[in-house]
Amino acid sequence: MSQTLLDALALLGSFDHRLLEIVGLSLRVSLSALTIGTLLGLPLGAWLAVARFPGRGGLIVLLNALMGLPSVVVGVLVYLLLSRSGPLGSYGLLFSPAAMIVAQSLLVVPLIAAVSRQIVEDAWKDYAPEFSLIGIGRMQAVVLLLTDCRFSLTVATLAGLGRAMSEVGAVMIVGGNIDGYTRVMTTAIALETSKGDLALSIALGLVLMSLILGLNVAAYSVRCWASRRYG
Amino acid sequence: MAHRFRSLVTLLSLLAGVAFAQETLTVASTTSTEQSGLFGWILPKFEQATGIKAHVVAVGTGQALEIGRRGDADVLLVHDRVAEDKFVAEGYGSYRLDVMYNDFVVIGPKADPAKVRAAGNTVEALKSIAANQQTFISRGDKSGTNAAELRLWKQAGIDPKTLAGYKEAGSGMGPTLNMAASLNAYTLSDRATWGAFKNRGELDIVLAGDPILFNPYGVIPVNPQRHPHVKKAAAERFAQWLTSPAGQEAIAAFRADNQPVFFPNAKK
Numbered sequence: 158m159s160q161t162l163l164d165a166l167a168l169l170g171s172f173d174h175r176l177l178e179i180v181g182l183s184l185r186v187s188l189s190a191l192t193i194g195t196l197l198g199l200p201l202g203a204w205l206a207v208a209r210f211p212g213r214g215g216l217i218v219l220l221n222a223l224m225g226l227p228s229v230v231v232g233v234l235v236y237l238l239l240s241r242s243g244p245l246g247s248y249g250l251l252f253s254p255a256a257m258i259v260a261q262s263l264l265v266v267p268l269i270a271a272v273s274r275q276i277v278e279d280a281w282k283d284y285a286p287e288f289s290l291i292g293i294g295r296m297q298a299v300v301l302l303l304t305d306c307r308f309s310l311t312v313a314t315l316a317g318l319g320r321a322m323s324e325v326g327a328v329m330i331v332g333g334n335i336d337g338y339t340r341v342m343t344t345a346i347a348l349e350t351s352k353g354d355l356a357l358s359i360a361l362g363l364v365l366m367s368l369i370l371g372l373n374v375a376a377y378s379v380r381c382w383a384s385r386r387y388g
Numbered sequence: 389m390a391h392r393f394r395s396l397v398t399l400l401s402l403l404a405g406v407a408f409a410q411e412t413l414t415v416a417s418t419t420s421t422e423q424s425g426l427f428g429w430i431l432p433k434f435e436q437a438t439g440i441k442a443h444v445v446a447v448g449t450g451q452a453l454e455i456g457r458r459g460d461a462d463v464l465l466v467h468d469r470v471a472e473d474k475f476v477a478e479g480y481g482s483y484r485l486d487v488m489y490n491d492f493v494v495i496g497p498k499a500d501p502a503k504v505r506a507a508g509n510t511v512e513a514l515k516s517i518a519a520n521q522q523t524f525i526s527r528g529d530k531s532g533t534n535a536a537e538l539r540l541w542k543q544a545g546i547d548p549k550t551l552a553g554y555k556e557a558g559s560g561m562g563p564t565l566n567m568a569a570s571l572n573a574y575t576l577s578d579r580a581t582w583g584a585f586k587n588r589g590e591l592d593i594v595l596a597g598d599p600i601l602f603n604p605y606g607v608i609p610v611n612p613q614r615h616p617h618v619k620k621a622a623a624e625r626f627a628q629w630l631t632s633p634a635g636q637e638a639i640a641a642f643r644a645d646n647q648p649v650f651f652p653n654a655k656k
Contacts, residue, residue, distance in 0.1 A: 241459035241615060249617065251460050252414060252445055333445035336428070351562030352423050353569075353587030 169360050175337075176361075180368065183341040186254055186328070187321040190261030194317050197262075198269030199310060203299045205270070206278035217274065223267035228260075229326030235260040236330050252333040257341070260327035265317040272313035277302045280309075311380055315373060322369050342368070413622040415444045416453075416461035418532060419560040420490075421605070422446030424580035424649060430638045434629055440622050448531030448560065456480055456608070459615030463623035465630070467578075467605045468532035481608035487630050488639050488650045489604040492536060493582060494595035495565070496522075496574040504574070504594040513595050514544040521553055523573035527564050528556025536603065537576045543600075565591075578603055583644035604653070607631070630654070 169176060205217065237243050239251040239259070250256045280302050288298050303310070325343035332339035334348060342365040349358040421427055427444050435441055445455065449466040456464045457480050465487065466472060475481045494513055496504055502520040507513040517524055526548065527534040541548045548554040555573075557564040561581040568575040569589035577585075582593070607630050609623040629635045631654035639652045 241617060243458075246459070247617075252443065333443070335443045335445060336422075338443050348423070351419070351560050351566070353562060353566055353585040355587055 166360060166363070169364065176364070178337065179340055179342055179345050180364065182254065182339070183322065183343075183365070183368070186257045186341060187261060187318065189258045190265050190321045191314065191318050193258070193262040194265030194269050194321070195314050198266045198317070199273050199303060199313070200299065201266070202270040202273030202275075202313070203277045203303050204295075205274045206281050207295050207298050207302070217271075220267055220271045220274065224271050226264060226267060227326065228264055228324040229330065231260050231263050232327035232330030235263065235327065239331065251331060252335060252339060254332070254339055256331040257328045257339060260331045261321045261324065264324060264327060265321050268320050269313045269317045272316055273306075273310050276306050276309045276313065280306050308380055308384055311376055315376055318372060318376075319369060322365070322372075410441050411439065411619070411622055412441045412443055413463065413619055413626055414461045415442050415463055415465060415626065416451075416455040417444055417446055417465040418449050418452060418467060419446050419562065420467070420533075420578040420581045421465060423560075423562055424584045424644045426580065426639070426642055426644075426650060429642045430630075430635070433638045434626065434635070437629060437634060438622075438625050440625060442626065448527070448529050448534070450530030450532075450534075453480075456610050459610065459618065462610055462619045463626050464608045464610065465605060466532060466608070467603055468535045469604060469606070471532075471535065472606050472608060476608060479614055480611055482611045484606045484608045485627055485631050486653050486655060487605045487607050488636075488652045488654075489602060490579045490650050491596065492533065492576050492601040492603050493579050493593045494574065495568060495577050495582060495591050496594040497572045498590050498592045500594050502574065507595065510540055510595060510598045510600050511544045514540055514546065517553075517574050518544075518546050518548075518551055521551075523553040523555065523571050524548070524551070525564050525568045525571065525573050525575040526554060526556045527561065527576075528558045529560070531560070532603070533561060533576060533578055536601075540576070540600070580644055580649040583647055583649045605650075 205213070205220070235256060236251065238245050239248070239256050240246055241249070241251070250259070281298070284302070293301065323343065325347055328339070328341055329344050329347065332341070332344065334340050334344040342361060346358050346361045346365070349361060417427070422444055423446070431442050431444070445461065447455070449468045449471065452461070452464055452466050453471055453475050455461045456475065464481070472484050476484050494504055494510060496502065502517045502522040504513040504516060507516050526537055557567050561577055562585065564575055565577060565582070565585050566587055567573070569587055569591050572590055574594070579596070607627045609620070609627050610618045612618050612620045636652035636654055639650050640648065642648070642650060
């Protein structure tokens with residue numbers, strides 16, 4: 158096993174600039190999807206935390222269930238949507254990085270919304286009496302709570318990041334794993350595995366895990382720094 | 389400093405310009421052509437000759453034809469003659485040209501418990517695998533290889549689904565070979581994917597050279613009358629180049645595992 162690992166690391170050398178391209182595309186696609194997911198998911202989650210309407214419970218259960226949405230199902234749905242024979246076919250987005258961002262965004266939004274809904278709702282329970290006392294409306298409360306919970310909400314965003322960076326089912330289908338164009342870390346690993354090159358798969362897997370770890374270290378450092386400075 | 393900045397801007401606009409100006413083409417093709425490394429070998433030559441950048445989506449032949457049917461690729465390079473002719477006859481493809489062939493090989497344990505090496509031909513080999521109750525891994529994914537395998541079972545007069553040792557992987561050639569290697573089982577593979585496959589375990593080629601295992605590849609531009617958005621000119625250039633002397637020589641010069649695995653056969 159340790160020999161396999163050593164072989165694996167040596168193999169990364171043979172990938173050189175192509176590996177950088179693949180890593181770059183992985184980051185570009187997943188961070189774009191994460192940005193979209195955060196911009197939509199956080200307000201959605203916070204709104205759902207404070208809003209009261211019939212069917213809210215059902216919506217929360219649905220949102221929680223969508224955290225387990227299989228990425229391959231999202232892949233097929235986005236494929237049918239973006240295919241030339243589908244409703245959005247005229248844009249010609251299938252088999253492009255844009256299609257991969259769309260698919261990953263759909264995976265990330267429910268996850269971020271569901272986690273942030275729980276975080277904001279717990280905070281809301283503490284503040285609700287004071288808010289109603291000084292006459293703060295629902296929309297204003299959403300903004301205040303999101304600001305107040307910002308450090309806890311990084312967990313929601315990091316969960317989204319992990320989901321986006323690690324999924325393979327959706328990007329494989331809508332991106333097509335095109336060499337030099339839509340090949341990302343996870344689809345490259347799947348390809349090398351199917352070629353029987355297990356050592357290279359492990360090596361790429363290590364790179365991917367290091368990337369995710371690096372991003373988490375960065376997020377944690379920013380959070381520590383920010384909470385010292387502004388907390 | 390100013391000079392450096394200017395050259396940086398020039399470089400960036402050049403890069404962006406090239407990226408935007410370069411014509412691209414979407415090719416739906418099979419895992420055998422991609423995973424053997426054939427595309428990595430011939431596409432740079434095609435790009436050099438025509439300036440067109442080809443984007444290859446490598447899937448099973450069944451799925452590649454479906455991608456073409458939906459208009460999501462401009463041109464196909466696939467290997468299931470029966471399905472290809474149907475695709476063109478239904479009006480989804482403009483025409484079909486012979487490009488090259490390789491052959492299927494029967495892969496099995498080196499010890500060969502079903503005595504396939506002694507069977508002489510593929511149909512007898514399948515009968516022997518069934519009679520000896522050996523494990524056989526099928527692609528089970530409607531690929532060209534899967535279609536060829538099912539035709540062979542039919543000729544042997546055996547319904548493979550009735551065999552206890554018959555397992556459908558439902559995946560590409562590589563994963564199927566991985567499964568066969570770990571179960572020490574028999575399977576049918578194209579020679580190119582086997583040639584580039586690394587995780588062989590105790591497996592080897594146990595039968596090859598039977599004329600029935602001939603595996604022709606054809607190129608089919610998607611019909612612009614059916615899908616007006618397809619890149620007609622680029623798709624035709626791809627088909628013409630592959631069947632031209634330059635394309636045919638490039639295919640002939642390709643090696644996987646130090647062996648030729650594709651043989652050009654375009655009509656002159």
